[in-house]
Amino acid sequence: MSAQTGRPTLADAPPSSRRIDRARIRVENLKNDPNPIWMREMRQAARLGRTPIILAVITGLMALLICAVGGVASVKAEPAKVGVALFHTFFSLAFAVVTWIGPAVAASTIASERSGRTWEALSLTGLGPTTIAQGKFLASLTYISLYIVMLVPVGALPFLFGGVSATEVLAAFALLFCFGVLSVAFGLSISSQFSSSAVAIVVTLLVAIPLSLMVYLLGGVALSVAVHDLWPAIPKGAPVWLPTAYVRAELGLEYLAFLVLAPLVVIGVPAWFLYEVTVANMGGVSDDRSSGIRRWFLVSAPAFCVAAVVPTFAVPSDRWAATAIALSLMFIFLTTMAFVFAGEPLGPSRRVLIHWERRGVGRLRRYLGPGITRAVSLLMILGTLCLGLQMAVGVILELTAGGPLAHQNATRVVAFGGYLVGYCLFLAGLSAWTRARSWWQPCS
Amino acid sequence: MSQSELWVAAAPALVQAPAIRVRHLWHRYGAMDVLRDVSLEVGHGEIFGFIGPNGAGKTTTIRIMATLLDPMAGRVEIDGIDVSVDPDQVRKIIGYMPDHAGVYDRITVREYLEFFADSYRVTNLGVVDAVIELTDLGNLQDRLVAALSKGMKQRLGLARILLHDPKILILDEPASDLDPRARIEIRDLLLELRELGKTIFLSSHILTELSDVCTSVGILERGKLVVAGPIGEIAERLEEQRAAQAVGLAPGDPGAPRPIQAFVPAAVEPAPAPAADGAPVAPPPPAVVTTAGGAEIPAATRKRLRLRVLGDARVVMPLIAGGTGILGVEPGPGGQLTVYYVGNDRFVADVVRHLVASGVGIVGVEPERNELERIFLEVTRGDLQ
Numbered sequence: 001m002s003a004q005t006g007r008p009t010l011a012d013a014p015p016s017s018r019r020i021d022r023a024r025i026r027v028e029n030l031k032n033d034p035n036p037i038w039m040r041e042m043r044q045a046a047r048l049g050r051t052p053i054i055l056a057v058i059t060g061l062m063a064l065l066i067c068a069v070g071g072v073a074s075v076k077a078e079p080a081k082v083g084v085a086l087f088h089t090f091f092s093l094a095f096a097v098v099t100w101i102g103p104a105v106a107a108s109t110i111a112s113e114r115s116g117r118t119w120e121a122l123s124l125t126g127l128g129p130t131t132i133a134q135g136k137f138l139a140s141l142t143y144i145s146l147y148i149v150m151l152v153p154v155g156a157l158p159f160l161f162g163g164v165s166a167t168e169v170l171a172a173f174a175l176l177f178c179f180g181v182l183s184v185a186f187g188l189s190i191s192s193q194f195s196s197s198a199v200a201i202v203v204t205l206l207v208a209i210p211l212s213l214m215v216y217l218l219g220g221v222a223l224s225v226a227v228h229d230l231w232p233a234i235p236k237g238a239p240v241w242l243p244t245a246y247v248r249a250e251l252g253l254e255y256l257a258f259l260v261l262a263p264l265v266v267i268g269v270p271a272w273f274l275y276e277v278t279v280a281n282m283g284g285v286s287d288d289r290s291s292g293i294r295r296w297f298l299v300s301a302p303a304f305c306v307a308a309v310v311p312t313f314a315v316p317s318d319r320w321a322a323t324a325i326a327l328s329l330m331f332i333f334l335t336t337m338a339f340v341f342a343g344e345p346l347g348p349s350r351r352v353l354i355h356w357e358r359r360g361v362g363r364l365r366r367y368l369g370p371g372i373t374r375a376v377s378l379l380m381i382l383g384t385l386c387l388g389l390q391m392a393v394g395v396i397l398e399l400t401a402g403g404p405l406a407h408q409n410a411t412r413v414v415a416f417g418g419y420l421v422g423y424c425l426f427l428a429g430l431s432a433w434t435r436a437r438s439w440w441q442p443c444s
Numbered sequence: 445m446s447q448s449e450l451w452v453a454a455a456p457a458l459v460q461a462p463a464i465r466v467r468h469l470w471h472r473y474g475a476m477d478v479l480r481d482v483s484l485e486v487g488h489g490e491i492f493g494f495i496g497p498n499g500a501g502k503t504t505t506i507r508i509m510a511t512l513l514d515p516m517a518g519r520v521e522i523d524g525i526d527v528s529v530d531p532d533q534v535r536k537i538i539g540y541m542p543d544h545a546g547v548y549d550r551i552t553v554r555e556y557l558e559f560f561a562d563s564y565r566v567t568n569l570g571v572v573d574a575v576i577e578l579t580d581l582g583n584l585q586d587r588l589v590a591a592l593s594k595g596m597k598q599r600l601g602l603a604r605i606l607l608h609d610p611k612i613l614i615l616d617e618p619a620s621d622l623d624p625r626a627r628i629e630i631r632d633l634l635l636e637l638r639e640l641g642k643t644i645f646l647s648s649h650i651l652t653e654l655s656d657v658c659t660s661v662g663i664l665e666r667g668k669l670v671v672a673g674p675i676g677e678i679a680e681r682l683e684e685q686r687a688a689q690a691v692g693l694a695p696g697d698p699g700a701p702r703p704i705q706a707f708v709p710a711a712v713e714p715a716p717a718p719a720a721d722g723a724p725v726a727p728p729p730p731a732v733v734t735t736a737g738g739a740e741i742p743a744a745t746r747k748r749l750r751l752r753v754l755g756d757a758r759v760v761m762p763l764i765a766g767g768t769g770i771l772g773v774e775p776g777p778g779g780q781l782t783v784y785y786v787g788n789d790r791f792v793a794d795v796v797r798h799l800v801a802s803g804v805g806i807v808g809v810e811p812e813r814n815e816l817e818r819i820f821l822e823v824t825r826g827d828l829q
């Protein structure tokens with residue numbers, strides 16, 4: 001039941017009942033018995049006097065800005081061009097609003113429970129880090145969605161000028177929402193680390209603002225140039241190219257790879273990571289805080305490896321450079337993970353061992369459990385395999401393509417890749433060594 | 445970890461485990477040992493007072509019991525469940541009230557409790573109402589939580605930890621910062637909760653607030669448990685020890701009484717009769733007192749009553765001196781009279797009635813204060829460690 005909604009929880013349907021009935025009861029219970037933290041945060045937010053004011057001010061400013069840009073532009077240019085300019089201006093600004101306010105809103109949530117001394121009472125209710133994380137996530141996402149919804153009327157303005165279709169505007173809003181999801185997840189993961197909300201907000205903004213600018217410039221402006229080569233219908237240098245691409249690119253394998261799979265991976269993989277980090281940070285020192293991140297690594301390393309190497313097939317002219325970029329990206333990924341794993345405990349705690357024993361946990365699950373040697377050995381094995389795969393792809397592509405420099409380029413790939421593998425193994429070993437020697441114990 | 449240890453950890457308790465069992469608990473912050481080999485047991489249905497000066501390590505012990513801190517060495521079991529192995533199970537059966545908890549902004553008392561009822565996954569919609577009634581928060585239920593006074597917040601905190609009907613309540617300084625009225629209300633509430641079958645573990649550095657609700661106490665000093673047990677029993681053993689020292693036996697010599705040490709029987713002791721607070725510390729009474737008839741009465745059963753009468757106390761003395769149960773009468777200034785006696789509250793009432801019937805104007809009656817304060821001062825002086 002939920003005392004907050006005042007509705008009883010329906011009992012689970014017997015396993016013999018139809019699947020549709022069981023699903024219906026589950027959906028019904030989502031409504032009757034929603035995440036308690038989400039409910040409470042919504043109640044509190046609704047009573048915060050400044051929320052509507054901030055919303056109104058941001059919407060008003062945005063409307064003014066768009067009208068001004070539209071007014072100035074329409075003096076000279078034709079309406080369709082004005083529409084496109086407004087579209088890019090609006091969504092660039094909206095991107096900034098979502099990626100700056102989203103993390104800031106989320107950053108205060110978990111940290112404020114700690115600084116407000118309500119965290120202990122909350123954790124003793126037995127809700128568990130996952131439920132707490134979900135509640136906080138939903139609350140922050142609802143809040144940031146409010147911003148997006150408030151911006152919808154302003155965002156529809158460019159559509160009136162022409163030059164952009166309604167589908168593009170809708171797709172842009174959907175993407176904005178996805179960025180909202182990522183921003184909130186990012187803010188939460190930082191929030192879970194700190195016990196003062198002010199510090200959490202400052203740190204989050206210090207990271208989020210440069211990161212969002214980088215995503216905007218690299219993923220927006222720079223990538224649009226490459227995309228223009230592939231699909232000329234997409235204007236060169238336009239930052240908000242993805243919604244346009246969804247409408248204008250020709251359907252095909254590339255559409256599926258670059259416009260469906262790649263964005264899914266680009267949003268899903270970091271979101272999953274941020275979620276695992278948040279949950280791990282909320283657990284106690286003796287809890288198993290490693291398996292989640294390790295499972296993520298087990299899946300995302302191969303995914304990242306493949307995603308980085310796929311573009312080499314699409315660049316016939318400069319294969320060696322594309323392979324080097326793929327190898328470098330993989331290396332950056334592995335180096336980051338070496339730092340993440342450096343915080344591992346030396347081994348599983350007594351609690352974790354007893355729980356493994358009781359549940360008869362198998363070898364693989366134990367291997368993914370806490371322990372610096374487990375973490376580092378996984379990093380070494382998986383890292384070598386991924387870099388090796390990329391090297392193999394690079395060499396094969398060079399050799400099958402032929403040409404005067406084929407052998408030389410293949411040698412370069414092997415030399416560069418080999419160097420990266422060696423360096424990666426060294427880093428992993430170093431992080432294990434320093435961890436094993438340090439007195440430092442991660443605190444809850 | 446060996447298989448047998450694992451098995452022991454997983455095995456169900458065959459005999460009923462004590463509500464709280466702490467074994468050889470150590471904890472360290474940085475280079476400072478905050479807890480040093482603390483061992484104690486609290487039986488079901490007891491109210492255990494955990495007393496110690498500031499910084500003794502009470503909160504640290506309590507946070508370990510409440511699964512919020514992992515012990516560095518030693519074992520803590522709540523109702524037979526190891527807190528460092530199954531914190532989730534322990535959380536279901538304990539209610540922990542921290543000393544300085546925060547509350548959420550912009551929600552009312554009722555919403556606050558509803559939120560926690562949901563968080564505890566309580567299945568009964570009537571629980572919030574029941575708890576509001578028990579803790580007497582009815583007329584505050586629509587007030588904003590953040591606007592409550594400290595005493596009200598304390599009561600709200602207590603209401604919160606009752607929502608999931610835990611067997612064991614762990615309260616860190618429940619009566620600190622409370623005015624006398626609020627303190628008495630909390631005290632009554634604790635007694636009521638004990639009637640409901642709860643075991644209560646509470647910490648305090650204010651001795652008088654505890655003396656009349658606790659069935660047992662433990663005194664912690666600089667991370668070491670100096671003494672633990674039912675108050676009467678500790679007092680008795682202190683007397684024995686002092687008597688032994690008086691005849692030249694060092695603690696530990698053959699024939700000397702067992703030294704005061706951590707020891708709490710699991711059996712439930714009846715709550716001592718309520719007594720009022722505020723009287724000054726009594727001088728240590730002699731180990732054994734002798735009645736007028738020559739019978740020896742152990743000091744632990746001897747009680748003291750302070751009376752204030754109209755007029756000269758000396759005139760009143762003969763009216764009660766030598767009566768059954770009266771061990772001695774001492775006059776004091778300003779009509780004060782100290783009566784040493786053996787007996788219960790009824791006896792006190794009889795004495796008062798007898799005096800009134802004899803035409804004595806009684807201005808005040810102060811029954812014996814608890815011996816807790818005296819015990820505390822004595823055992824934390826360091827001479828018994």
Ligand SMILES: Nc1ncnc2c1ncn2[C@@H]1O[C@H](COP(=O)(O)OP(=O)(O)OP(=O)(O)O)[C@@H](O)[C@H]1O
Pocket residue numbers: 473474478496497498499500501502503504505649
């Ligand atoms: N997080 C911490 N880091 C370092 N030292 C700590 C920490 N918490 C407590 N201490 C130290 O441990 C000792 C015991 O603290 P604790 O809070 O358990 O005492 P206490 O008996 O509850 O005192 P009080 O009556 O003041 O509440 C103190 O000396 C304190 O300074």
Ligand SMILES: [Mg+2]
Pocket residue numbers: 502503504543616
């Ligand atoms: Mg304390």
